[in-house]
Amino acid sequence: MPKILMLSLALLQISCASIINESTDRVLVTTIPKGAKIESDDNTCISPCHLTLRRGRSYVLKISKENYKTKEIYLDGRSWDAAMWGNVLIGGFIGVGIDMASEKGYDFEPENVSTALQKEENLPEQKRKLASEN
Numbered sequence: 001m002p003k004i005l006m007l008s009l010a011l012l013q014i015s016c017a018s019i020i021n022e023s024t025d026r027v028l029v030t031t032i033p034k035g036a037k038i039e040s041d042d043n044t045c046i047s048p049c050h051l052t053l054r055r056g057r058s059y060v061l062k063i064s065k066e067n068y069k070t071k072e073i074y075l076d077g078r079s080w081d082a083a084m085w086g087n088v089l090i091g092g093f094i095g096v097g098i099d100m101a102s103e104k105g106y107d108f109e110p111e112n113v114s115t116a117l118q119k120e121e122n123l124p125e126q127k128r129k130l131a132s133e134n
Contacts, residue, residue, distance in 0.1 A: 024052050024053060024055065025052075025053060025055055025108060026050040026052050026053075027050065027051050027075065027111065027112060027113060028049075028050055028112040029045070029048065029050070029063075029112070029113045029114075030047055030048040030112075030113070030114045031047040031063060031114070031116070031117055032115075032116040032117065033065070033068075033117065034047055035065060036063050036064060036065040036068070036117060037063070037065065038051065038061055038062070038063055039061070039062040039064075040053065041059065047063075053075070054077070055077060055108075056077055058074065058075060059074075059075045060072050060073070060074055060075070061073045061074075061075055061113060063117065065117055067119060067120055068117040068119055068120060069117065069118045069120055071115060071117060071118075073113055075108055075110070075113065076108065077108050
């Protein structure tokens, strides 16, 4: 009986993040002004919006809007989730391995993205210059 109890306790300690987390996470992206196009690999949305991204991967978000400078933001998807730290503290090193292999033990850093876009300067003048060169 004690062996079964010990085994049960050990199993409860392992792979917390794999039990709690999905393989994807939703990241909120907001911009000033609203209505910017957000692109990342195969995801596209118009801000404010949520991107559904796979855990364990990093992304570059391309943020663009007409008459504004395009911006790129790095989103690190390899930050350890709180449940992963729980495995380390409790001693569930098997769980850490499982969570890392399944990629469910990771969070995004930053968790949400909020950015202000800069207006293009001298935009009408630039358009006139391009038109006169052609």
